[in-house]
Amino acid sequence: MVDAQRARKMADRIHEIIARRLERGIKDPRLGFVTITDVKVTGDLQHASVFYTVYGTDDERRDTGAALKSATGMLRSEVGKNTPARLTPSLEFILDALPENAASIDRLLQEARQRDHESQTMASSAEYAGDADPYVKPRDLEADDDLDDAEDDLDDDLALDDELEAPAAGASTEPDGSTR
Numbered sequence: 001m002v003d004a005q006r007a008r009k010m011a012d013r014i015h016e017i018i019a020r021r022l023e024r025g026i027k028d029p030r031l032g033f034v035t036i037t038d039v040k041v042t043g044d045l046q047h048a049s050v051f052y053t054v055y056g057t058d059d060e061r062r063d064t065g066a067a068l069k070s071a072t073g074m075l076r077s078e079v080g081k082n083t084p085a086r087l088t089p090s091l092e093f094i095l096d097a098l099p100e101n102a103a104s105i106d107r108l109l110q111e112a113r114q115r116d117h118e119s120q121t122m123a124s125s126a127e128y129a130g131d132a133d134p135y136v137k138p139r140d141l142e143a144d145d146d147l148d149d150a151e152d153d154l155d156d157d158l159a160l161d162d163e164l165e166a167p168a169a170g171a172s173t174e175p176d177g178s179t180r
Contacts, residue, residue, distance in 0.1 A: 007041045015039040028062035032056050037096045048089040051096040068093040081166045
């Protein structure tokens, strides 16, 4: 097993070699506008997965995939000539789904922004259901008068109780609680 650093260096080198070779051109009319997006190499350096994107239609993507598959041997020999590895890794070309995923995410984000805008416009014109403040009730004057009367009655009762409990003026109380 090779360390991850060496596998990453090999992947970067393969990426550079294949991109340069595709830039110089492969004599295949099926090859479209190709971009090598990433290369992953296994830990034993025996296999390399080359991810690519194609600018164009689905037919152009299919044709480019077929062109890359037919040019795999030539590209592998190019990698073998330009890398110091004892064994040249096998190459596998995989169409990268990154652009389609990015377009899908962009579409979903646009829908979310539109929904946010709609909810903000609805919220700006929204009003409370029912009273503006359901906890504040209008005061009933008659109920206030009844409440005041009840408080006055309570105050009168308390004052009467205090008078009954207080000893009369000039009366002395004996230690046994009787008055003289």
